[in-house]
Amino acid sequence: MTRARRIAAPLLFFGGLVVLWEAAVRRSGDFALFPCPSGIAEAAFRRLNDGTLISAATGSLGRVLVGFAIGAALGTPLGLAMGLAPPVRRAMGPIVDSLRSVAPIAWIPMALLWLGIRGNAALFVIAYATFFPFVLNTVQAVQLVDRVLVSAARNLGAGRTLMLRGVILPSALPVILTGARISLGFAWGSVIAAELAIGIKVHSGTEAAVGVGQQMVNTLYFHRDVNALVLYMLVIALISLAIDRGLRGAQRALTPWRQT
């Protein structure tokens, strides 16, 4: 297949799909039930103008970043300890494994009880979701460090600090960063889940803690606007793509010695 066809086939297919979609919805005349491309564009325009889209997205993203930072700050040291000291690993491994198997979102009711609805419950879920990928990838990263490098550094008289800073961290960093990328993707998924659950559970009129998830719930139950619903799904996809691409770039920039 030629390059031109490779690019043209999906474009034609999706272009045709959009046109067909629009035509089908117009024919059915049921704009309340079926989303359509023009309606989504209109919803995007309206919600960009009144600022709800931007404030919802920044609200959710802000929470993701804070939760991610908490998860990283707690997960990386534990991962380092588990990776460097086998007894710690054997002791903590089963605990980490079993806690990891609890879907972060399942903690929502307890988090609501502990931290309240004003965004902090979602924060707990995000931190929980990011913590485990950080731990596991850091453990793996430390274990993947080339033993020859460690022995060479030891022979050359490197002390504990130098070993950690000069050998282990630089070679572990690429894998740790991969963990960071997985974590952030995870965090973005969980913030939506958390906000949806909170929004459905607590019909709060408070605009303070509103994120994309709560906006979706409002859209579903109060405005009944399918177009806006699909718009929010597209926004979620765009942000998760941006997160992934951005972190891949960051990974390359931060660890130029290891090409991934």
Add this chain to the structure above:
Amino acid sequence: MIFAPGGMIHCATMAAPTPAQTLPLTGEPAIRLRRVLRRIEFVPALIVAGLLWQVASVVARNPTILPPPLIVLRAWADLLGGDLLDDVAASLTHLGIGYALGVASGLLLAALAAYSETVEAIVDPMIEVLRPIGAIAWIPLAILMFGVGGGVPIFLIFHAALSPVFVNAFAGIKETDIRLVRAAEALGASRATIVRRVVLPGALPLILAGARLSLGVSWMAMIAAELTGADAGLGWRIFWYQEFFATDKVMAVILTIGLLGYALDSAMRWLQTRVTRHRPQPDDAR
């Protein structure tokens, strides 16, 4: 793009491998004792964690805010004789239907995409567009489409399971060693034989890695969907108990979710090592 198993590694697999078959043959009692000790090293950590939990709940001075561990265990024992099994059955039904549909569709799409370049040119970008949306974002639309009930979790699990299986199976099939296929052809193997004896065994490790990843994502999607848009299942039950502020039962259900999720993942891991024993495991590659 291949899903690296980097996010789903088990600490247990990373501990020093102890081949179980050779265990009775090593006569040294000291070595055996040390091995047993290593296996139960997590017990003190577990006790410490339990004590910390107990201390925290004493400090909180409110068993509703943080029920102490023994109360939760008692609630759990109570639930095991009552509602809990129904919820587990409901959740596993959602998971079974959604996961089977998702894996089957993922495999079918991967096979079609590997067979025809036109299908690949359409399906591959479609998956790449759909994947970042993620299962969770479909919840409101799924509630609108199916109403609150079993449809929402099943649809979400289907959606969550599909793309990892597709991506991995497709990569696995594509990575088939062309020399093996040529050799089989030269030896007169039919198309069906080549698919069954060359392509599938070669792709199996990646397919299973995708299936295991799918199961983990599906499990999370299931809980989220049941919390928000179902009328049965473990996720639904959490909020149900929370309405009565029965937090000991909430914690017991959370515990169940963790244990079941762990059991499912372990089963998949066992399957992985069992079926693909002839090749190095991606997880244990070291």
